[in-house]
Amino acid sequence: MSEKSKKQKVSIVEKMxxxxxxxxxxxxxxxxxxxFMIYYTNVVGLEPAALATLFLISxxxxxxxxxIMGYFLDKFPVTKMGKFRPxxxxxxxxxxxxxxxxxxxxxxxxxGKYVIVYVTYLLLGWTFDIMDISKNSxxxxxxADDKERNSLSIFNALGTMIGSAVLAVAAPILVAEGTxxxxxxxxxxxxxxxxxxxxxxxxxxxxxxxxxxxKEESYTFRELLQFLRYKPVWALFLVALxxxxxxxxxxxxGAYFYTYILGDMTLMxxxxxxxxxxxxxxxxxxPILANRFGKKQIFVMAIVVSILFSALRLIDVRSMLLIYISxxxxxxxxxxxxxxxADNTTYVQYKTGKRAEAAIASLTSFITKVAQGLGxxxxxxxxxATGFVTGSVAQPESINTGIILCVLILPTILTAAGAILFGTxxxxxxxxxxxxxxxxxxxxxx
Numbered sequence: 001m002s003e004k005s006k007k008q009k010v011s012i013v014e015k016m017x018x019x020x021x022x023x024x025x026x027x028x029x030x031x032x033x034x035x036f037m038i039y040y041t042n043v044v045g046l047e048p049a050a051l052a053t054l055f056l057i058s059x060x061x062x063x064x065x066x067x068i069m070g071y072f073l074d075k076f077p078v079t080k081m082g083k084f085r086p087x088x089x090x091x092x093x094x095x096x097x098x099x100x101x102x103x104x105x106x107x108x109x110x111x112g113k114y115v116i117v118y119v120t121y122l123l124l125g126w127t128f129d130i131m132d133i134s135k136n137s138x139x140x141x142x143x144a145d146d147k148e149r150n151s152l153s154i155f156n157a158l159g160t161m162i163g164s165a166v167l168a169v170a171a172p173i174l175v176a177e178g179t180x181x182x183x184x185x186x187x188x189x190x191x192x193x194x195x196x197x198x199x200x201x202x203x204x205x206x207x208x209x210x211x212x213x214x215k216e217e218s219y220t221f222r223e224l225l226q227f228l229r230y231k232p233v234w235a236l237f238l239v240a241l242x243x244x245x246x247x248x249x250x251x252x253x254g255a256y257f258y259t260y261i262l263g264d265m266t267l268m269x270x271x272x273x274x275x276x277x278x279x280x281x282x283x284x285x286x287p288i289l290a291n292r293f294g295k296k297q298i299f300v301m302a303i304v305v306s307i308l309f310s311a312l313r314l315i316d317v318r319s320m321l322l323i324y325i326s327x328x329x330x331x332x333x334x335x336x337x338x339x340x341x342a343d344n345t346t347y348v349q350y351k352t353g354k355r356a357e358a359a360i361a362s363l364t365s366f367i368t369k370v371a372q373g374l375g376x377x378x379x380x381x382x383x384x385a386t387g388f389v390t391g392s393v394a395q396p397e398s399i400n401t402g403i404i405l406c407v408l409i410l411p412t413i414l415t416a417a418g419a420i421l422f423g424t425x426x427x428x429x430x431x432x433x434x435x436x437x438x439x440x441x442x443x444x445x446x
Contacts, residue, residue, distance in 0.1 A: 020159065024195075048381075049380055070363065073133055084207060091129075102124055136361035165279075176264075237363065240337070245371045246413075250406065252380075260395055383402055
């Protein structure tokens with residue numbers, strides 16, 4: 001092993017730190033996408049269309065701030081802790097405070113509750129940028145070695161998946177009765193999880209890549225936006241947008257599906273547990289296959305298999321067996337997405353000679369938020385259009401069609417479009433990635 005490769009080796013403590021940071025990041029947006037709408041329609045009593053408009057406006061407006069935040073984070077001075085670790089800690093503390101106000105501000109101060117929800121939702125998006133963009137910037141600066149990045153992507157995906165699974169199993173059980181007290185337990189408990197995991201994880205990782213050797217030239221804010229002209233960058237972003245919108249549509253309507261079509265929200269817990277088990281296989285298998293065949297090929301294959309298994313549910317939407325089967329094959333997607341994003345960061349450096357970890361992470365965050373806004377809004381509008389009655393236990397039969405449209409049909413169509421786009425437009429195959437790293441290494445040694 002060369003001296004440079006040894007320097008790029010990442011310890012198990014650091015990998016567990018990345019795992020904790022990723023797991024601690026999940027509850028903030030995970031609970032919003034899965035339970036925020038049903039909480040505010042059934043417990044607080046807000047109209048679904050009004051909430052849909054909130055999701056749409058706030059996420060798009062909030063997403064515009066992401067490139068600005070990424071620009072300033074890349075300009076942030078290097079401290080003894082690094083550039084991104086301090087921001088993860090600061091952002092975590094600010095986000096947790098605002099998150100609690102978002103969920104319960106309208107309950108504690110019912111006068112003007114729509115205003116409170118809108119303001120705190122917008123504030124959450126802006127403050128979440130601090131911790132989320134910093135978290136997404138970690139992997140490229142922890143190691144430049146491609147195999148180490150694939151290994152780190154496993155811990156990244158594991159943290160994301162296990163953090164999501166714990167909430168997905170516990171949350172439906174806690175809030176199935178729909179009482180405010182149970183939501184107190186869920187939100188305050190999950191926020192304790194965010195604080196502990198995010199801060200402890202940030203203290204464990206190490207930033208080593210961006211600050212070695214020759215200092216890279218800084219970039220301007222105009223150049224940040226110009227990074228989008230590179231084909232690998234915009235191709236991945238468009239795929240992330242299509243798949244993300246589909247995923248958020250399904251997530252936003254999921255609680256309604258189990259409540260009104262299957263008649264038991266607690267069934268979500270069992271499905272989440274099975275999904276976690278099957279995803280574990282994909283999380284470990286994906287990077288191994290990527291090392292052999294290349295990330296692009298395995299990523300496309302994982303999406304296609306995921307689409308086929310999900311489409312099986314259309315045979316019988318109430319079949320629990322088909323629901324369990326549909327959880328197979330999705331585990332490969334998350335770790336490969338993270339590793340591909342790191343390659344795109346390196347590609348920008350390769351093309352421009354400028355390091356832009358936070359820039360790419362911020363643009364990724366922007367795409368994620370637009371997907372959350374669109375995906376979160378669509379179920380609200382569909383429910384309103386199909387006759388959903390706010391605060392009522394009994395709902396008209398017409399909402400079932402809307403729920404199935406959101407949970408199955410739209411996500412399948414959008415994900416299929418993403419697979420076609422990535423397969424035909426993304427240009428960084430295994431050979432191209434290797435050539436890119438070799439060129440950067442040669443340039444840095446001059």
